[in-house]
Amino acid sequence: MTSNGSARDQPRVILLSYHYFGSKRRAGFHFLADAYASLGWDVLFVTAPISWMSFLRRDPRLKYPIRRDAATERRHSGGVRSRVLFTLFHPANLRLPVFNRLVRPLYTRYARMALGALESDIRAADLIIFESTPALLLVERFRSLNPRARFVYRVSDDLDLLRVHPLVVDFERRIAPTVDLVSASSAAIFRRFDGLPNARVDEHGVDKALFDAPQPSPYAAAKNALFLGFWPLDEFFMRRAAEQFPDVEFHVIGRVPNVRNENVVAHGELPFAETVPYVQHASMGLHTVAYQPGIEVLTDSLKVLQFSYCGLPIITPAFVASERPNVVKYEPYDEGSVRAAVERALAVGRMPELKNGIRSWEEVAASLTE
Numbered sequence: 001m002t003s004n005g006s007a008r009d010q011p012r013v014i015l016l017s018y019h020y021f022g023s024k025r026r027a028g029f030h031f032l033a034d035a036y037a038s039l040g041w042d043v044l045f046v047t048a049p050i051s052w053m054s055f056l057r058r059d060p061r062l063k064y065p066i067r068r069d070a071a072t073e074r075r076h077s078g079g080v081r082s083r084v085l086f087t088l089f090h091p092a093n094l095r096l097p098v099f100n101r102l103v104r105p106l107y108t109r110y111a112r113m114a115l116g117a118l119e120s121d122i123r124a125a126d127l128i129i130f131e132s133t134p135a136l137l138l139v140e141r142f143r144s145l146n147p148r149a150r151f152v153y154r155v156s157d158d159l160d161l162l163r164v165h166p167l168v169v170d171f172e173r174r175i176a177p178t179v180d181l182v183s184a185s186s187a188a189i190f191r192r193f194d195g196l197p198n199a200r201v202d203e204h205g206v207d208k209a210l211f212d213a214p215q216p217s218p219y220a221a222a223k224n225a226l227f228l229g230f231w232p233l234d235e236f237f238m239r240r241a242a243e244q245f246p247d248v249e250f251h252v253i254g255r256v257p258n259v260r261n262e263n264v265v266a267h268g269e270l271p272f273a274e275t276v277p278y279v280q281h282a283s284m285g286l287h288t289v290a291y292q293p294g295i296e297v298l299t300d301s302l303k304v305l306q307f308s309y310c311g312l313p314i315i316t317p318a319f320v321a322s323e324r325p326n327v328v329k330y331e332p333y334d335e336g337s338v339r340a341a342v343e344r345a346l347a348v349g350r351m352p353e354l355k356n357g358i359r360s361w362e363e364v365a366a367s368l369t370e
Contacts, residue, residue, distance in 0.1 A: 010040065010041065011041050011126045011127065012041065012042040012124055012125045012126050013041050013042070013043055013125065013126065013128070014044045014122065015029050015033055015036075015043070015044070015046065016046045016085075016128070016129070016130050016131060016133070016135050016138070017046070017047060017048075017131045018047070018048075018049075018131060018135075019047065020061045020066070020069075020084070021033065021045045021047065021076065021080065023064060024270065024271045024272065025269065025272070028156050028185070028204050029045070029131055029154075030045075031361040032154075032361060032364065032368075033045045034078055034361065035360075035364065037079040037080050038078075038362060039362060039365060039366065042079075043079065043080045044080075044121050045080055045081070045082040046082070046084070046085055046118065047066070047069075047082070047084045048084075048085035048090075048138070049085070049090035049091070049110070049133065049135050050084060050086055050090065051086060051087040051089050052088060052089065053089050053090060053092050054066075054090075069083060069084040070083075070084040070086035073117065083118060085113075087113045089106065089110070090110055090134055091110055091134040091137060091164070091168055093164055100166060103165075104165075104166075107137075107165060108167070110134070110137050110138075111138055115141075122142050122145045122146050122149075123145050124146075127150045127152065128142055128146070128149050128150070128151050129152045129153075129154050130152070132154070132159055132172075133164075134165065136171045136175060137167075137171050139151065139171075139175045139178075140175065151180050152179060152180060152182075153172075153176060153179045154183045154185070154202075154368070155182065155183065155184045155189050155192075157185075158188075158189050158294055160293070161294035161295055161298065176196060176198075177196055177198070181200070181368065182196060182198055183199075183202040183368055184199065184200070184201050184202070185201075185203060185204055185300060186201065186203060186299050187201050187299070187300075188296070188297035188298075188321050189297050191297075202364055202367055203300055203358070203359070203364075204301075204302045205305070205360050205361035205363060205364040205365075206305055206358050206360065206361070210273070210276055211276060211279070211280065211306065211309055215276065215280060216277065217280075217281035218277050218278055218281065219249065219278075219282075220249070221247070221248070221249040223249070224248065224251060224281070225241070225251065225282065225283060225285075225286050226252075226282040226284070226286060226307075227250070227251070227253070227257075227285075227286040227287075228253050228254060228285070228306075228307075229254045229301070229303050230254045230255050231255070231289045231295075232255070232289060232292065233252065233288065233289065233290060234288040234290045234291075234317060234332060235259050235290070236332065236338075237315075237338055238288065239259050240335050240338045240339075242259065242264050244338070244339050244342070245263075246262075246263055247263075248283070248342070249263050249264075250263060250264045251265045251278060251282075252265070253270055254269060279303075279306050279307060280310055282307075282310070284312055284314065284315060284345040285303070285304070285307030285312040285313070285315070286314070287301070287315065288317060289316075289320070291317070291319060295319070296320060297321065298320060299321055299324075300324075304324070305358055307326075308324060308354045308358060309355045309358050310350075311351045311352040311354050311355065312326065312350065313326050313344075313345040313348040313349070313351070315327075315330060315342065316329055317329065317330060317331075317332050318331050318332070325354070326348070328341050328345045328348065329341065
């Protein structure tokens with residue numbers, strides 16, 4: 001991309017993400033930050049929104065040094081800088097429509113919050129990438145500080161599925177036509193922006209070097225199914241599948257299931273690098289999410305791309321609108337359908353050719369500059 005007129009040679013990117021850069025959990029924006037650093041960019045990763053309201057909601061990010069990082073920029077190995085934009089309040093869904101209406105005038109003031117040292121970074125940036133979070137309310141403020149920068153709205157998740165405050169959805173409609181690029185992480189999410197000339201699909205990437213590196217299997221059993229992540233797990237599926245297939249071990253990394261069975265292994269949250277061999281050596285991936293409104297669009301999440309890169313068959317409930325060739329579907333709360341899906345996934349086996357259509361994070365990062 002072209003420079004914004006600065007005499008320096010190194011381009012600068014700011015990524016605004018819900019996630020904390022130093023967390024165990026690695027989301028798409030972590031990989032994008034690393035990718036830009038490897039491509040020679042000066043990278044600033046900003047966690048937003050987060051505020052005093054987060055304490056009331058017992059936000060899991062608060063187990064990290066959020067308040068310290070709100071005052072001080074941190075530098076990480078690999079060249080990424082990070083900062084937390086901690087504010088007095090932020091637009092949070094209060095669940096009851098009457099309460100959401102009452103706080104709407106207050107929430108509109110979020111965009112006027114003091115930016116502190118972040119303001120100079122905004123003025124110097126060549127590229128500013130917003131994740132699908134309530135921080136979207138800051139887009140126009142950032143543009144007023146730096147109208148020369150390229151603005152990208154990277155839609156990692158559907159806002160309706162995230163159940164954000166209605167004001168955030170309104171702002172998404174408002175800013176989507178005005179940014180340089182709306183980059184949807186899946187075709188299902190893209191439908192929300194169908195008709196916008198600046199919108200397209202850019203599926204998540206994969207850290208190919210990490211997933212291609214040989215690692216020993218962490219499994220004791222010969223057949224293993226893996227659920228990875230923090231979306232609500234279909235515990236009916238897990239319970240019935242474990243009962244019907246005692247020779248298969250069902251591993252869960254992330255959300256700990258309320259399922260007790262000898263062949264169900266709950267690992268809790270693990271550092272990302274430790275999850276990689278579990279994906280590499282699994283017999284099948286489980287995208288067995290429990291239903292909630294809007295979850296139909298959860299077709300091409302980061303874990304689905306990682307499972308696919310390793311050639312795994314993936315079991316999903318029928319309501320997930322995926323058309324991937326390695327997806328095996330089942331009807332929720334149907335024991336026979338659960339059994340048939342596991343049998344089919346075991347019979348299909350690996351499809352190594354699937355990795356050919358998946359991009360690296362460096363390729364995804366480069367495409368967002370075009």
